[in-house]
Amino acid sequence: QKEVEQDPGPLSVPEGAIVSLNCTYSNSAFQYFMWYRQYSRKGPELLMYTYSSGNKEDGRFTAQVDKSSKYISLFIRDSQPSDSATYLCAMSAIGTYKYIFGTGTRLKVLA
Amino acid sequence: KAGVTQTPRYLIKTRGQQVTLSCSPISGHRSVSWYQQTPGQGLQFLFEYFSETQRNKGNFPGRFSGRQFSNSRSEMNVSTLELGDSALYLCASSETGSNQPQHFGDGTRLSIL
Numbered sequence: 001q002k003e004v005e006q007d008p009g010p011l012s013v014p015e016g017a018i019v020s021l022n023c024t025y026s027n028s029a030f031q032y033f034m035w036y037r038q039y040s041r042k043g044p045e046l047l048m049y050t051y052s053s054g055n056k057e058d059g060r061f062t063a064q065v066d067k068s069s070k071y072i073s074l075f076i077r078d079s080q081p082s083d084s085a086t087y088l089c090a091m092s093a094i095g096t097y098k099y100i101f102g103t104g105t106r107l108k109v110l111a
Numbered sequence: 112k113a114g115v116t117q118t119p120r121y122l123i124k125t126r127g128q129q130v131t132l133s134c135s136p137i138s139g140h141r142s143v144s145w146y147q148q149t150p151g152q153g154l155q156f157l158f159e160y161f162s163e164t165q166r167n168k169g170n171f172p173g174r175f176s177g178r179q180f181s182n183s184r185s186e187m188n189v190s191t192l193e194l195g196d197s198a199l200y201l202c203a204s205s206e207t208g209s210n211q212p213q214h215f216g217d218g219t220r221l222s223i224l
Contacts, residue, residue, distance in 0.1 A: 032210045043115070043201055043215035044154075051210075088154065097142070097167045097208045103153035 003027050006089055006102030015111050019076040023089035023102045026070065030091040030100075033065050035074045038086045038104065047087075048074065079109045112138055115216035117202050123222045129190040132219045134202030136183050142208025143185040145177060148199040148218070157200075160185055161208050189221075197223045 006023045013019055021035075032051055036044035048063040050056045056063045062075040072091075076083055086104040116135040124130050136143050145157040156169040160179035177187040183204075189196055199220050203213035 034212055036215075041217070043117075043217040046212050046214060049212040090154075092210055094210060097144075097159045097161070098156050098169070099144070099213065100156070101146075101154035 001026060003100050004089065004091060004102045007105055008103055010106040010108055012108045012110060013079055015079060015081060015109055017079050017109075019079050019083070019107060019109075021074045021076075021087050021089075021105050021107070023072050023091075024070055025072075025091060025100075027091075027093065027100075028067075028070065029093035031094055032092045033063070033072050034090040034099070035061075035063055036088040036090060037083075038088060040085075044088055081109045081111045083107060083109050115202055115204050115214055117200075117216035117219050119219060120217065121220045121222075123224060124192050125224050126192055126194060128192050129188065130192060130221065131186055131188045132200055132202075132221075134185045134187075134204075134216060136185070136202075136204030137214055140204035140206055140214075141183050142205045142211075143179055143183065144203045144205075144208070144213060145185070145187050146201045146203065147171070148201055149197075154201065157187065159208055166208070192223050194223050197221060 035048040038044045053067045060077045064073045088104045089102040090099045092099045142161045144159040146154045158168045163179045179185045199218045201218045203215045205211040
């Protein structure tokens, strides 16, 4: 079993929809959680960074962490065709200098 | 501020050769990490450097090695290339690497023939 599990998709939604992307993990030591967006032929771009449990909002993006369920989510409101990309979750434990990534979910937002 | 710069962007090598990839971090960032990205495995951690010292290493064979220079620039080397080494190699930097968000370059696409 992988430390971080992420549904690969593809996930297709109409423009304007609310998108929910999720990751589950098995290591209870993970304290830092990140979401990245990766376009084809580009490196991952940091979207959200959260510590421990709770919610964080930035524009159309909301990140949620539920440590009791070992489950994190990224919500995208008013999705746009430009949001079409692969979304990666990543997490790390204190003092490990190492990030574990999910395999990514491909999202397609249809105009 | 300039982002993370990786060179070259594309490389084609044959089995048995060796290759060196270069990474220049964001100015002021002293931690550099390397990842291998393949369609089947996703991003896998190779190693992390801070102040020229390797602090953590992933589960890769000894053919994969790296180093960091005093100006925080980093190189990774792969010797005796195998077909399975074909991948996108990504470099990421952060200020200290201690649970800080990492910023990625656009990677080096390595193809082994």
